[in-house]
Amino acid sequence: xxxxxxxxxxxxxxxxxEFDRLFEDFFDNNGFKxxxxxxxxxxxxxxxxxxxxxxxxxxxxxxxxxDIHLNLENNNLVIKGEKKTFKDVxxxxxxxxxxxxxxFLRSFELPTTVKSDDINAEYKDGxxxxxxxxxxxxxxxxxxxxxx
Amino acid sequence: xxxxxxxxxxxxxxxxxxxxxxxxxxxxxxAYHILLDMPGVSKDxxxxxxxxxxxxxxxxxxxxxxxxxxxxxxxxxxxHRHFRIPNDVDVDKIAAHYENGxxxxxxxxxxxxxPKFIEIN
Numbered sequence: 001x002x003x004x005x006x007x008x009x010x011x012x013x014x015x016x017x018e019f020d021r022l023f024e025d026f027f028d029n030n031g032f033k034x035x036x037x038x039x040x041x042x043x044x045x046x047x048x049x050x051x052x053x054x055x056x057x058x059x060x061x062x063x064x065x066x067d068i069h070l071n072l073e074n075n076n077l078v079i080k081g082e083k084k085t086f087k088d089v090x091x092x093x094x095x096x097x098x099x100x101x102x103x104f105l106r107s108f109e110l111p112t113t114v115k116s117d118d119i120n121a122e123y124k125d126g127x128x129x130x131x132x133x134x135x136x137x138x139x140x141x142x143x144x145x146x147x148x
Numbered sequence: 149x150x151x152x153x154x155x156x157x158x159x160x161x162x163x164x165x166x167x168x169x170x171x172x173x174x175x176x177x178x179a180y181h182i183l184l185d186m187p188g189v190s191k192d193x194x195x196x197x198x199x200x201x202x203x204x205x206x207x208x209x210x211x212x213x214x215x216x217x218x219x220x221x222x223x224x225x226x227x228h229r230h231f232r233i234p235n236d237v238d239v240d241k242i243a244a245h246y247e248n249g250x251x252x253x254x255x256x257x258x259x260x261x262x263p264k265f266i267e268i269n
Binding site: 111 | 187214248250
């Protein structure tokens with residue numbers, strides 16, 4: 001028997017990749033690839049597609065625009081940020097806490113390329129809406145069939 | 149005290165798939181505070197109702213033009229939740245504030261229930 005040093009980080013890494021795979025299989029929306037890291041906050045998302053663009057809608061209530069970071073990495077839309085705790089009430093005691101706080105990160109692999117310069121993002125009523133126009137070559141084109 | 153009730157419900161306006169929003173509840177010496185995550189509801193689509201000792205909160209998501217979904221996690225059309233109001237609350241003094249998808253309710257306590265300091269001569 002070979003004795004190796006126990007490295008807890010390996011256990012954590014293995015667990016994380018198993019978990020990611022579980023999520024991928026579980027949320028198998030037509031094989032759409034998305035990943036969410038094991039953070040405290042996991043915002044729900046919808047992605048819609050039209051001929052010209054993708055529209056990603058994420059639920060991020062109670063954030064400051066400056067706490068949301070959007071990136072496009074290799075055709076993956078990456079949204080990350082931090083949801084801060086409620087500090088307005090002084091000397092308040094907690095009875096029940098269901099809402100989540102902390103960091104979040106979600107990434108979505110887009111099926112076709114997009115025009116990175118024309119990406120538009122709005123944050124209203126706790127919803128982050130990202131509009132990503134498709135690159136010209138990715139738009140569906142009608143091909144005329146000539147019959148001889 | 150604050151009981152959680154109901155998730156999906158069929159309401160008067162026909163079938164609606166509603167979920168219970170997550171809530172944080174706090175209390176201070178003057179009031180109870182309820183924070184609810186209700187993203188996507190615009191100010192005019194809220195209903196906060198007091199019925200005897202029940203606080204009923206509803207919020208509906210706009211229907212909008214739905215294109216084809218390639219990924220869908222938000223299958224519901226709104227939020228709905230009840231809370232039982234503790235008896236030290238003054239129901240005429242319930243305040244509601246909505247910002248960035250979070251509904252903040254303040255249930256002020258009745259004067260006689262607020263703790264008072266007694267002076268010792």
